[in-house]
Amino acid sequence: MNFIANETAQKLRGGYYTPEDLATFLCQWVLEIDPKRVLEPSCGDGVFFSALRGAGAPSTLEVTAMELNDQEAAKSRRRAKEVGLPAAKVHVTDFLSWALEMSGREEATFDAVIGNPPFVRYQYLPEPFQVKAEQVFRSLGLPFTKHTNAWVPFILASMKMLRPGGRLAMVVPAEIIHVMHAQSLRSYLGAECRRLVVIDPEELWFAGTLQGAVLLLAEKRRDEADKAQGLGIYEVRDREFLRMKPAKVFSAPQSINGKTVAGKWTRAILDKETRDLFDELGDHEEVHRFSDVADVNVGIVTGANKFFLVTDEVVAKHGLERWAYPMFGRSEHCPGVIYDTKQHAANAKVGNPTNFLWFQDSEPLRYKKSKAYIEAGEAESLHTRYKCRIRSPWFSVPSVYSTEIGMLKRSHDLPRLILNKAGAYTTDTAYRIRVLNGTSAEKFVACFFNGLTALSAELEGRYYGGGVLELVPSEIEKLVIPLPGKIKAGAKELDKQIRTQTAREALEVNSRIVLGGLGLSHAKQGCVLNGWKRLRDRRHRTTSDEKVEVEAV
The missing domain is CATH 3.40.50.150 (Vaccinia Virus protein VP39)
Incomplete structure (x- = not known):
C-alpha cells in the first residue's frame, strides 16, 4: 500500500x-x-x-x-x-x-x-x-x-x-x-x-x-x-x-x-477480426464466464504482512511453531501452477516467508517468546493500523481459510491459477477460488491457461507502472473460460511447461489443447494468441512484428 x-x-x-x-x-x-x-x-x-x-x-x-x-x-x-x-x-x-x-x-x-x-x-x-x-x-x-x-x-x-x-x-x-x-x-x-x-x-x-x-x-x-x-x-x-x-x-x-x-x-x-472472433467465442456453449463456474474472494487481510508472514528462522527464534501455517502470496513462491509440499519446502530453503502466523485468541500472550514478538509489533505501532485496531485482539486475523485454487492478484505476462495441493493460506496479494458445478479443480486450473482467457484478462484488467497486469474480483468474474468436455487437460504437464518454457511458448502449447478442444482452427487460434500478444506487448511497452503461428500437432 x-x-x-x-x-x-x-x-x-x-x-x-x-x-x-x-x-x-x-x-x-x-x-x-x-x-x-x-x-x-x-x-x-x-x-x-x-x-x-x-x-x-x-x-x-x-x-x-x-x-x-x-x-x-x-x-x-x-x-x-x-x-x-x-x-x-x-x-x-x-x-x-x-x-x-x-x-x-x-x-x-x-x-x-x-x-x-x-x-x-x-x-x-x-x-x-x-x-x-x-x-x-x-x-x-x-x-x-x-x-x-x-x-x-x-x-x-x-x-x-x-x-x-x-x-x-x-x-x-x-x-x-x-x-x-x-x-x-x-x-x-x-x-x-x-x-x-x-x-x-x-x-x-x-x-x-x-x-x-x-x-x-x-x-x-x-x-x-x-x-x-x-x-x-x-x-x-x-x-x-x-x-x-x-x-x-x-x-x-x-x-x-x-x-x-x-x-x-x-x-x-485490437483489429476487427480479433474483436469479432472474441465475441463469437464468448457465445460458444463450452465457453463460460468465470462467475458461472467459480467463486472468487480476496485472500486473508492481515493489515501487517511483514508481521504475520515470516520465515522459518523467525518462527524458530520466537517459538511460534504452534501458530505457523504454510502460505504463498508471491509469484516467486509459485513458478508453475501447482503449489505442493515440495514447492513449499523449496521456498523455505531459500528463506522466503512461507509461514502465516494465525493467533486465534490471546494464547500467545501466555508465552514469553511469543508475547515478546507481539510486543515488538506494538512497538512499531502495528496495532494502530486500521485493519489491526478494529479487531480484538489486534493480532488475531479473521476470515482465515484456504481453498483448492489460488490466483495471484498481479502478473507480468499473464495470470494463472494455482492448484493448492498443500492447503496453504494466501494473503490479499492473492485470491481464493472455489469451483462450482462439479468441474474438477485440476481441469479448471489447466483450462484457464489458454490464449482466449489470456486475451480476456488483458481486456478486463488494468495495468500500472512497469506493465504489471492486475485483476480485481469483479474483473475476474467477467473472464471467459473454455471448458471443453472432450479433452483431458492436466495441471501436472502444464506445470512442467510453465517452469521450463517461456510464457508464450507454454501458452501456445496449452492453447492447442484447450482451444483445439473447442474445434477452433489453427488459424483462429493464432488470431486469438496474436491479439493477446499485441495487448501484452503494449502493456510492457515492447514492440515486435513477430506473429504467432499455431501448427497442427
Whole structure:
C-alpha cells in the first residue's frame, strides 16, 4: 500500500509538465476550429501559452487559465506576456471549485480546452478538493468512486464547459483506457462526443515516472442529431506523428462504437477480426464466464504482512511453531501452477516467508517468546493500523481459510491459477477460488491457461507502472473460460511447461489443447494468441512484428 508520507511533493501535486512539442501539436488541432475562448484548467508554468502562439494562435485569443500554485501562476503570467497573449488571464485558484461556481454562466463556456490535468490520487487530495471532485460527478449525474484520480473530474468539468462542436485536447494517463475509476468518464465522453481519438505512444513521455501518458482528442457533438462516431486509438512510435497535420491524425484511426466505448477502451486496440472472433467465442456453449463456474474472494487481510508472514528462522527464534501455517502470496513462491509440499519446502530453503502466523485468541500472550514478538509489533505501532485496531485482539486475523485454487492478484505476462495441493493460506496479494458445478479443480486450473482467457484478462484488467497486469474480483468474474468436455487437460504437464518454457511458448502449447478442444482452427487460434500478444506487448511497452503461428500437432 502507498502512504502519503512516502510520496514526493511533485507527485502529490501532479506536477509533470508537458513537453512543448506535444503541447504545440494539441494546440494546432484545437486552433483548426478558430476558437475565440480557450480554457486551460491547470496551466503550471504556462507551456501551453507558448504552444498556442507557436501553433499560430492570434494575439487576441482569450485564454482563461487556472493554477493552484501561486509561484507557477506567476511564471504563467510572465510567459503569456512574453509570447504575446495579453488577453490571457491566470487565476490562482482550484479549478474544480471555480468550475462548480461558474457552472451555467455564459462566460464559462469555451470553444476549446487544452492542458495537462494533475495526476493525483483521490486519497492524496486535501479534503476540500475531495468534496469538490465528488460534486463534479454529482452535477453530471455520474457514479462516483473514491478510487478516482484528480484528472478524471478535471476532464469532466472541462467537457461540461465546452460548447457544442468545441474541442478538448489533453495529455492524460494511459490508464484512461482501462482503469475502473475512469468508467464514468469514458461513458460520459462516449455520450457527449462526436468523435474521440487517443494517441497512444510506444514509449514513456515523462522522465522519472513509470506512468504512461496518451493524448486525448475529443470533439463535442453539436446537437442530438450529430451522431456519435465512437473511439479510435492511434498507436505511434517516437515523435514521428508530430510531422503530420493534426487533422490527418484525428481522422486516421477507424472509429469503433458500441461495447467498445460503453466499457473499457482496450478493445479498440485490437483489429476487427480479433474483436469479432472474441465475441463469437464468448457465445460458444463450452465457453463460460468465470462467475458461472467459480467463486472468487480476496485472500486473508492481515493489515501487517511483514508481521504475520515470516520465515522459518523467525518462527524458530520466537517459538511460534504452534501458530505457523504454510502460505504463498508471491509469484516467486509459485513458478508453475501447482503449489505442493515440495514447492513449499523449496521456498523455505531459500528463506522466503512461507509461514502465516494465525493467533486465534490471546494464547500467545501466555508465552514469553511469543508475547515478546507481539510486543515488538506494538512497538512499531502495528496495532494502530486500521485493519489491526478494529479487531480484538489486534493480532488475531479473521476470515482465515484456504481453498483448492489460488490466483495471484498481479502478473507480468499473464495470470494463472494455482492448484493448492498443500492447503496453504494466501494473503490479499492473492485470491481464493472455489469451483462450482462439479468441474474438477485440476481441469479448471489447466483450462484457464489458454490464449482466449489470456486475451480476456488483458481486456478486463488494468495495468500500472512497469506493465504489471492486475485483476480485481469483479474483473475476474467477467473472464471467459473454455471448458471443453472432450479433452483431458492436466495441471501436472502444464506445470512442467510453465517452469521450463517461456510464457508464450507454454501458452501456445496449452492453447492447442484447450482451444483445439473447442474445434477452433489453427488459424483462429493464432488470431486469438496474436491479439493477446499485441495487448501484452503494449502493456510492457515492447514492440515486435513477430506473429504467432499455431501448427497442427
